[in-house]
Amino acid sequence: MSVTLIYGDRAADVPGVAQRGEDVWVSLEDLAVLTGWEHKPQGLCLGERCVPIPPAHRDEWIGADGRFNLAAFARYLGQPVVHDDTACVWLFGESAEARGRTLRSLAAPDFRLPDLDGNLHSLAAYRGKKVLLLSWASW
Amino acid sequence: MYREFADRNFIIVAVALDTGGPDAVREFIRPREPIVVPAPMQAIMGWSAEQYAGAAAPSYPCLIDEKHIVAELYDMKNVPMAVWIDEEGRIVRPAEPAGATDGFRSMDRKTFTLPKGVADAGRASRARYTAALRDWIERGARSRFVLSEEDARDRVAGPTATDALAAATFRLGQYLRERGEPDLAKRWFDAAAQLCPDRWTYFRQALQLQEVGKASGPEFQAKVRSLGDRKYYEEIRLDET
Numbered sequence: 001m002s003v004t005l006i007y008g009d010r011a012a013d014v015p016g017v018a019q020r021g022e023d024v025w026v027s028l029e030d031l032a033v034l035t036g037w038e039h040k041p042q043g044l045c046l047g048e049r050c051v052p053i054p055p056a057h058r059d060e061w062i063g064a065d066g067r068f069n070l071a072a073f074a075r076y077l078g079q080p081v082v083h084d085d086t087a088c089v090w091l092f093g094e095s096a097e098a099r100g101r102t103l104r105s106l107a108a109p110d111f112r113l114p115d116l117d118g119n120l121h122s123l124a125a126y127r128g129k130k131v132l133l134l135s136w137a138s139w
Numbered sequence: 140m141y142r143e144f145a146d147r148n149f150i151i152v153a154v155a156l157d158t159g160g161p162d163a164v165r166e167f168i169r170p171r172e173p174i175v176v177p178a179p180m181q182a183i184m185g186w187s188a189e190q191y192a193g194a195a196a197p198s199y200p201c202l203i204d205e206k207h208i209v210a211e212l213y214d215m216k217n218v219p220m221a222v223w224i225d226e227e228g229r230i231v232r233p234a235e236p237a238g239a240t241d242g243f244r245s246m247d248r249k250t251f252t253l254p255k256g257v258a259d260a261g262r263a264s265r266a267r268y269t270a271a272l273r274d275w276i277e278r279g280a281r282s283r284f285v286l287s288e289e290d291a292r293d294r295v296a297g298p299t300a301t302d303a304l305a306a307a308t309f310r311l312g313q314y315l316r317e318r319g320e321p322d323l324a325k326r327w328f329d330a331a332a333q334l335c336p337d338r339w340t341y342f343r344q345a346l347q348l349q350e351v352g353k354a355s356g357p358e359f360q361a362k363v364r365s366l367g368d369r370k371y372y373e374e375i376r377l378d379e380t
Contacts, residue, residue: 087323131150
């Protein structure tokens with residue numbers, strides 16, 4: 001069956017995903033396409049960063065059918081994992097540690113958001129100016 | 140104020156944390172009719188009708204953040220909160236209430252008026268914040284309101300693992316709502332609000348999605364009352380540097 005996986009900014013309906021309790025298993029191909037994490041001899045790699053597979057986690061992460069337990073891996077990395085079993089949607093958030101590290105670097109995190117007409121604006125486009133980033137709400 | 144400084148290498152980027160999307164914010168950003176502000180509200184804000192008319196048609200970018208991504212990235216628990224970012228893209232003041240105070244808590248619910256001292260204090264707080272902002276725009280890094288890297292870092296408290304879980308929980312709700320599953324979505328919005336009761340963005344957004352206006356209704360007022368001696372808006376620390 002098809003399951004919706006949301007990872008960072010990406011959301012995809014992925015067929016052939018197995019959900020079991022707090023675990024969700026995807027093919028290594030789908031893992032790479034959705035998350036950028038690739039299975040290599042040295043472990044799981046995202047760009048330059050590689051996470052060796054701890055022997056204690058090998059069976060938990062890699063199934064007999066070759067599929068990969070994305071939920072267990074995300075939890076290992078400290079990422080929040082939430083899933084709605086009625087809608088078959090899994091969402092993998094950013095870890096508190098990563099968010100905190102970014103904030104404490106004091107480099108303003110970039111984002112892209114639409115205005116009322118649907119035009120996208122990125123914060124980085126205002127580099128060179130002082131920016132007052134101001135939140136408000138209709139509520 | 141913005142028009143005064145628009146040619147001083149300064150810009151406001153306003154972000155509406157509104158899962159309701161453009162329909163929820165359109166009348167605020169680009170009203171079809173001039174916004175009529177009741178006199179008591181004018182007194183609370185300390186703005187004249189002309190200032191409201193000017194504020195209603197901003198010339199700076201007004202962005203719509205349905206996922207509350209900016210709140211997550213900059214650790215904003217409430218609105219209005221503001222971050223100062225310098226020309227190099229460095230945060231020189233992390234998220235803090237932009238001059239807002241707890242004055243509204245002593246509003247008379249029948250007449251919508253504030254005790255005079257409270258209204259004056261609220262206006263003074265906004266004036267102090269505006270003056271600090273003005274100082275930064277004029278003096279840049281030499282402004283005494285620009286925090287040292289150490290002080291700026293010290294003011295970044297979060298996020299905790301629970302905050303990160305709540306952010307993911309809220310975003311799952313937002314995704315389900317966007318997909319046309321409002322009933323499923325509601326459970327996740329409520330769960331996010333319960334995980335982080337001090338993050339008013341979740342609680343009030345969840346109420347507002349149930350019914351427009353509910354975010355300021357009895358449930359909100361009861362929760363504010365339950366704060367007791369604790370603050371709704373954290374005290375802004377302008378004069379420590």
